[in-house]
Amino acid sequence: MGAFAPDTSPHSEATLVASVRVAQPGVPFWVGLRIKMDKGWHNYWKFPGDSGQATTIKWSLPAGWKAGELNWPVPAIHPQDDFTNYVYENEVILIASVTPPKTAKAGTTITLSGNAAWLICEASCVPAKEKVSLRIPIEKQAKPDLVWGDRISKVQRQWPIAPSAWQFSAFQDGNDIILRGLSKAAFNAPSSLTFIPSNGDTIKLLPTYNAQSEANGFRLRMPVSEYATKKPTRLKGLLVAPSGSLWNGRGKAFELDVPISKP
Amino acid sequence: MKAIKLVSLAVLGTVAATAIVMAQGQRGGAAGPTPGSDAPTFSLPASNGKSLGLDNYKGKYVVLEWTNHQCPYVVKHYGSGSMQKTQKWAADKGVVWLQIDSSAPGKEGYVTPEQANKLIKENGYNSTAFLIDADGKVGKMYGARTTPHMFVIDPKGKIIYAGGIDDKPFPDPSTLDGATNYVKQALNEAMAGKAVSVPTSRPYGCSVKY
Numbered sequence: 001m002g003a004f005a006p007d008t009s010p011h012s013e014a015t016l017v018a019s020v021r022v023a024q025p026g027v028p029f030w031v032g033l034r035i036k037m038d039k040g041w042h043n044y045w046k047f048p049g050d051s052g053q054a055t056t057i058k059w060s061l062p063a064g065w066k067a068g069e070l071n072w073p074v075p076a077i078h079p080q081d082d083f084t085n086y087v088y089e090n091e092v093i094l095i096a097s098v099t100p101p102k103t104a105k106a107g108t109t110i111t112l113s114g115n116a117a118w119l120i121c122e123a124s125c126v127p128a129k130e131k132v133s134l135r136i137p138i139e140k141q142a143k144p145d146l147v148w149g150d151r152i153s154k155v156q157r158q159w160p161i162a163p164s165a166w167q168f169s170a171f172q173d174g175n176d177i178i179l180r181g182l183s184k185a186a187f188n189a190p191s192s193l194t195f196i197p198s199n200g201d202t203i204k205l206l207p208t209y210n211a212q213s214e215a216n217g218f219r220l221r222m223p224v225s226e227y228a229t230k231k232p233t234r235l236k237g238l239l240v241a242p243s244g245s246l247w248n249g250r251g252k253a254f255e256l257d258v259p260i261s262k263p
Numbered sequence: 264m265k266a267i268k269l270v271s272l273a274v275l276g277t278v279a280a281t282a283i284v285m286a287q288g289q290r291g292g293a294a295g296p297t298p299g300s301d302a303p304t305f306s307l308p309a310s311n312g313k314s315l316g317l318d319n320y321k322g323k324y325v326v327l328e329w330t331n332h333q334c335p336y337v338v339k340h341y342g343s344g345s346m347q348k349t350q351k352w353a354a355d356k357g358v359v360w361l362q363i364d365s366s367a368p369g370k371e372g373y374v375t376p377e378q379a380n381k382l383i384k385e386n387g388y389n390s391t392a393f394l395i396d397a398d399g400k401v402g403k404m405y406g407a408r409t410t411p412h413m414f415v416i417d418p419k420g421k422i423i424y425a426g427g428i429d430d431k432p433f434p435d436p437s438t439l440d441g442a443t444n445y446v447k448q449a450l451n452e453a454m455a456g457k458a459v460s461v462p463t464s465r466p467y468g469c470s471v472k473y
Contacts, residue, residue: 051409051470053433081470082408119335119434124371125469127335127434200465226294227426227465 012037012120016112016134017093019149023110024142026102030152031067032093033057033116033132042087043118043128045075047198047237049085050205052125055094055118057132062110064101070094073158074238074252077196077207084205086196093155100138109137160238161251166217170235170258175224177203177235177260182217189218190242196253197237201228202260235260295406298425298462302416305401307363307394310379315361315392322418324358324453326446328390328428329365329402331372331410332382334469335434340411341386343436349447350389358450360390365402370472372410373397399473409468415449423459424449425466432467 012035019030035043035055044052059067072094075086098112113133120128167182179195181187189211197203203222210221220239224232238253247254296303302325306316317325328346331337340346350360364379366372374382379393396402405414415424429445431438449459 051467081473083470117435123472124333125335125434227463 010038010128011041011122011126012043012118012128014116014118014128014130014132016114016132017145017148017152018098018112018134018136019145019152020136020142021145022139022141022143023100023104023136024140025100025104025106025138027142028097028099029142030095030149030156031098031112031134032095032148032152032155033070033114034091034093035088035116035118036091037089037120039090041120041122042076042078042089043092043120045086045088045196046070046072047086047196047200048119049078049087050083050200052085052087052121053119053127055092055116057094057114057116059112059114061098061112064103065110065112066099068097068099070096071156071159073155074160074240075196077194077240079207084207093152095152095155104138106138106140109135111135157250158252160253160255161247163239163247163254163256165248166254168239168254168256168258170260171262172224172231172260173221177222177224177232179220179222179235179239179256179258180214180217181220181239182214185216187213187217189213189220192243193218193220194240195220195222195237196240197235199236201225202232202235202237232260234258295404295425296422298422298459300422302414302420302422303404305404307396307401308376309392309394310374310376310383311392312376313392315394317416317420320359320391321420324353324356324418324450325416326353326358326360326450327405327414327416328360328362329405329407329410329412329471330362331364331366331469331472332374332386333371334410336432336468337410339434339436339439340428341388343439344387345439346411347387347389349444352447353450354389354391356450356454362388362390362393363396363401363407364393365396365399365407366472367399368397371469372472399471402471402473407466407471409466410471411468412466412471413446415446415453417453423453424462426464427466427468430464432465 014035017032046054078085078087117129169180193211212219235258240253241247304317309315411428413428417423429442431442452459
């Protein structure tokens with residue numbers, strides 16, 4: 001096919017892992033889509049940024065089984081070729097809650113599977129697809145998978161957390177959106193405090209924004225997106241904790257959904 | 264289980280991902296001209312040996328298509344025949360279609376005139392000309408960020424559309440079904456004397472390999 005011939009080098013591999021070795025009828029457990037990547041290659045967050053494509057999985061589950069939404073660890077901010085993208089390197093485990101029906105039969109083994117698709121990139125990009133599956137026995141009593149259960153718990157600590165001990169508000173000021181954060185304690189806004197929007201229509205995607213300290217808080221000034229088709233009304237995304245710290249001692253980022261009001 | 268790969272991309276030469284260190288709140292690269300402004304003039308070597316630019320086509324509708332034959336998003340449009348069809352549709356309406364390759368020598372997508380002519384022949388490109396912008400000057404002048412990245416210019420030399428080729432920013436060819444082609448839409452509307460309903464959209468694709 002000349003220039004459009006297929007490539008065979010993978011750069012990444014996908015598998016399914018679970019927090020249990022044995023599942024129990026009616027009791028939810030965690031299933032992870034684990035993608036291991038070659039060094040130097042990356043794949044994308046649920047909102048990839050200026051380019052790229054989010055990883056997806058179409059589940060094939062036995063009758064009565066339900067899978068929840070994928071949970072995404074806080075991604076890395078990756079400036080490349082004048083783009084800002086939100087990525088994972090080395091390995092990512094995207095975790096969903098899976099619930100067996102109460103009618104699942106003890107003594108049987110079922111297969112959970114899915115068709116995963118992602119975009120794996122270095123300087124160039126390759127679309128990737130893989131069918132992944134996992135066989136899980138059902139018994140009256142669940143049994144944890146000590147290895148993957150532990151790995152899944154570690155990944156869950158990288159999920160964004162709901163904001164607490166802080167008050168957030170946002171307003172438009174000229175061609176900028178200002179995110180204002182107020183806490184009970186004094187706070188010096190370091191330049192590493194930044195924001196990862198979850199869509200491209202609100203603010204321009206930049207690796208850093210202008211952060212200014214206020215008494216007990218900060219203002220983050222972010223230019224409106226050049227692709228906004230109408231005035232943005234909500235600011236949605238991750239407020240990333242300054243480097244080396246965690247919000248409230250446990251979160252890499254707050255997940256925010258703040259209305260944008262007039263000043 | 265090995266991953267099943269859809270599309271091959273041989274990386275031309277060795278290319279290291281460049282980490283661009285940016286000053287806080289700023290970035291390199293100016294934004295390009297927006298719909299309503301005059302299309303900047305330029306002249307580039309075409310693969311057919313001529314030197315061509317907007318001045319050669321005064322009074323015509325012109326489409327500029329930033330391309331990179333090794334990008335999976337470009338492959339989606341060409342492998343399916345969809346882009347070639349659109350180019351022919353445009354040509355039948357008297358629209359000039361200029362493909363522009365702003366890949367730097369040694370980077371993915373860069374082609375010599377001979378290689379470009381081979382691509383044109385093998386893949387049935389129906390563009391007016393294939394222009395080679397090896398130093399990236401024209402791409403940067405237009406703020407071309409992705410391949411594809413499309414601009415539609417009216418007979419008065421004004422940009423009436425700038426952005427993505429359609430509303431489905433995915434490399435999967437199945438997403439061509441039901442996609443709204445913004446280039447066709449802009450041309451249809453402008454030629455009917457109507458306002459362009461979608462003058463801009465987020466361009467999608469691989470980054471241009473300046």
